[in-house]
Amino acid sequence: MIKKPTRDGYGEALLILGESNPDVVVLDADLAMSTRTNWFRDKYPERFFDIGIAEQDMLGTAAGLAMGGKIPFATTYGVFIAGRAWDQIRTTICYANLNVKIGGMHGGISVGADGATHQALEEIALMRVIPNMKMIVPCDAIEGRKATLAAAEIPGPVYLRFAREATPIFTKEEDEWQFGKANLLRAGTDVTIIGCGPILYEALLAADQMAQEGISCRVLNMHTIKPIDTEAIVAAAEETGAIVTVEEHQVNAGLGGAVAEVLVKNKPVPVEMVGIMDTFGESGNPDELAIKYGLTHRDIMTAVRRVLNRK
Amino acid sequence: MRADLQELKALCKEVRRDIVKMTAAAGSGHPGGSLSSVELLVGLYFAKMRHDPQRPDWADRDRFILSKGHVAPVLYSVLARAGYFPVEELLTLRKLGSRLQGHPSMLSLPGIDNSSGSLGQGLSQANGLALAARLNKQDYRVYCLLGDGELQEGQVWEAVMTAAHYKLSSVCAIVDYNNLQIDGPVEEVIGLHPLADKWQAFNWHVISIDGHDLEQVLAAYDEAENVKDKPSVIIAKTIKGKGVSFMENVAGWHGRAPNQEELAKALAELAN
Numbered sequence: 001m002i003k004k005p006t007r008d009g010y011g012e013a014l015l016i017l018g019e020s021n022p023d024v025v026v027l028d029a030d031l032a033m034s035t036r037t038n039w040f041r042d043k044y045p046e047r048f049f050d051i052g053i054a055e056q057d058m059l060g061t062a063a064g065l066a067m068g069g070k071i072p073f074a075t076t077y078g079v080f081i082a083g084r085a086w087d088q089i090r091t092t093i094c095y096a097n098l099n100v101k102i103g104g105m106h107g108g109i110s111v112g113a114d115g116a117t118h119q120a121l122e123e124i125a126l127m128r129v130i131p132n133m134k135m136i137v138p139c140d141a142i143e144g145r146k147a148t149l150a151a152a153e154i155p156g157p158v159y160l161r162f163a164r165e166a167t168p169i170f171t172k173e174e175d176e177w178q179f180g181k182a183n184l185l186r187a188g189t190d191v192t193i194i195g196c197g198p199i200l201y202e203a204l205l206a207a208d209q210m211a212q213e214g215i216s217c218r219v220l221n222m223h224t225i226k227p228i229d230t231e232a233i234v235a236a237a238e239e240t241g242a243i244v245t246v247e248e249h250q251v252n253a254g255l256g257g258a259v260a261e262v263l264v265k266n267k268p269v270p271v272e273m274v275g276i277m278d279t280f281g282e283s284g285n286p287d288e289l290a291i292k293y294g295l296t297h298r299d300i301m302t303a304v305r306r307v308l309n310r311k
Numbered sequence: 312m313r314a315d316l317q318e319l320k321a322l323c324k325e326v327r328r329d330i331v332k333m334t335a336a337a338g339s340g341h342p343g344g345s346l347s348s349v350e351l352l353v354g355l356y357f358a359k360m361r362h363d364p365q366r367p368d369w370a371d372r373d374r375f376i377l378s379k380g381h382v383a384p385v386l387y388s389v390l391a392r393a394g395y396f397p398v399e400e401l402l403t404l405r406k407l408g409s410r411l412q413g414h415p416s417m418l419s420l421p422g423i424d425n426s427s428g429s430l431g432q433g434l435s436q437a438n439g440l441a442l443a444a445r446l447n448k449q450d451y452r453v454y455c456l457l458g459d460g461e462l463q464e465g466q467v468w469e470a471v472m473t474a475a476h477y478k479l480s481s482v483c484a485i486v487d488y489n490n491l492q493i494d495g496p497v498e499e500v501i502g503l504h505p506l507a508d509k510w511q512a513f514n515w516h517v518i519s520i521d522g523h524d525l526e527q528v529l530a531a532y533d534e535a536e537n538v539k540d541k542p543s544v545i546i547a548k549t550i551k552g553k554g555v556s557f558m559e560n561v562a563g564w565h566g567r568a569p570n571q572e573e574l575a576k577a578l579a580e581l582a583n
């Protein structure tokens with residue numbers, strides 16, 4: 001199993017865009033190595049701007065670059081960009097529907113040893129609530145690259161959420177990928193697991209093990225959080241009758257919340273949510289944290305059994 | 312070609328009348344900081360900036376980034392008087408369905424270069440525009456109007472450093488130094504003194520003027536344009552509520568509209 005951080009996909013895509021699109025510019029806030037924007041910086045220094053440790057100014061500067069016809073990718077850790085610069089994203093960028101792309105790194109508790117201050121667990125909630133914002137959570141480095149390339153073509157603001165740790169690559173270059181369209185990772189009839197991000201690999205492990213117990217799990221990769229693929233969610237509810245959501249993020253107002261919103265309006269069925277349960281993280285290694293915070297395939301299997309009992 | 316000074320002065324009075332009429336008609340809004348910025352904006356739009364009301368999207372136009380979005384009335388009046396939209400529309404300010412939102416929206420009205428209302432964010436945008444111009448090999452200038460109270464926002468100083476670091480000489484910041492914010496005199500809330508020294512220490516070219524003296528205002532814009540190695544800031548000493556005696560230097564007129572009686576009194580004082 002090849003492993004790679006999803007943020008590598010961002011860095012690779014920026015290099016491709018550097019070549020293919022002269023309007024693409026990249027901004028960072030003193031974390032260029034960690035966010036992989038250093039790859040772009042070293043190749044296209046005249047189109048790279050380090051704004052220093054000043055995230056709010058970085059978002060405003062990106063807004064101005066977009067007003068001037070550029071396609072800026074503003075980049076730093078998720079907590080500092082989606083959190084600290086939220087008003088700048090809301091009022092300066094989204095209200096004016098400016099063509100600013102945001103790369104939010106270190107999403108999730110798997111950031112590990114740095115602890116709660118650096119583990120972004122709220123960006124899905126913070127970003128999807130803003131009008132005009134679009135949001136993608138890639139599940140592996142390949143999808144990270146595809147999503148970043150797509151973002152450059154999508155008009156208006158787009159938030160891309162990436163993770164720090166090297167995680168399994170389980171999609172293929174040739175897989176079709178369309179913004180706003182969930183990808184079917186496993187066909188199934190008894191229950192649907194809807195997830196986003198690298199934790200989807202755990203969902204696949206869970207589906208495989210449930211199959212041995214005779215339970216058929218559909219697995220959907222909901223890489224686009226907004227606009228969410230309502231059709232795929234409703235079809236899953238109609239065809240499998242039960243849903244488990246899976247995310248490395250607060251379930252409240254996260255993917256869990258987003259899926260539940262679609263279901264209550266269209267096709268209410270039992271839902272169980274796997275994710276962070278209204279708590280901060282802490283220091284630890286990613287595997288230990290996944291166990292402690294209930295983010296492993298075993299936790300997903302438990303949730304599947306629970307939701308089937310409610311069917 | 313530069314409009315004649317007497318005409319500009321008359322225009323300033325006209326704009327002041329618009330401001331009190333608009334806010335009175337709306338029943339709310341921000342007359343104080345609008346009245347203190349009149350000469351600064353009239354000077355820009357009628358004597359300095361390269362712009363064309365017939366082509367609000369002209370790529371090479373000079374930009375005006377309003378950072379203190381609450382003074383939308385003065386900007387709307389100047390844009391209407393310049394010909395961006397009908398003057399009659401001014402009285403729709405803040406009404407349902409109006410293009411004249413309480414704080415400016417660049418998507419709703421021609422001539423508005425940025426959306427604002429949350430203080431402290433404009434100078435960053437001006438910097439981004441200046442960087443884009445540099446990359447695109449365009450020569451437009453970017454003006455950015457800030458309030459003095461607004462300078463308490465940390466992001467402003469982040470942007471002050473960024474502009475100096477990237478030597479954005481096409482950026483001209485303008486501080487409406489009226490020494491009032493909502494809770495009282497700026498020096499009593501969180502003081503800025505010594506303000507010129509602060510900007511200077513951050514590697515900006517500083518020009519201090521009387522912001523109601525049109526000749527000084529125009530000279531300052533020219534001086535700023537001739538500085539080629541750093542950004543410029545014009546610190547314009549002004550009077551909040553300027554032109555309406557009972558509004559001058561009164562913090563309470565920051566964000567309240569005149570009633571009919573007060574409007575009549577204001578218009579009498581502002582008559583030609």
Ligand SMILES: Cc1ncc(C[n+]2csc(CCOP(=O)(O)OP(=O)(O)O)c2C)c(N)n1
Pocket residue numbers: 343344345347379381428429430431457458459460461462487489491492493551565
């Ligand atoms: C981020 C933010 N905080 C608070 C406000 C509310 N507010 C509107 S105007 C104002 C005072 C502004 O004072 P100043 O910058 O001196 O403006 P002026 O005197 O020119 O009107 C405040 C606090 C706001 N619009 N944005």
Ligand SMILES: [Mg+2]
Pocket residue numbers: 344458459460487488489490491492
């Ligand atoms: Mg003031």
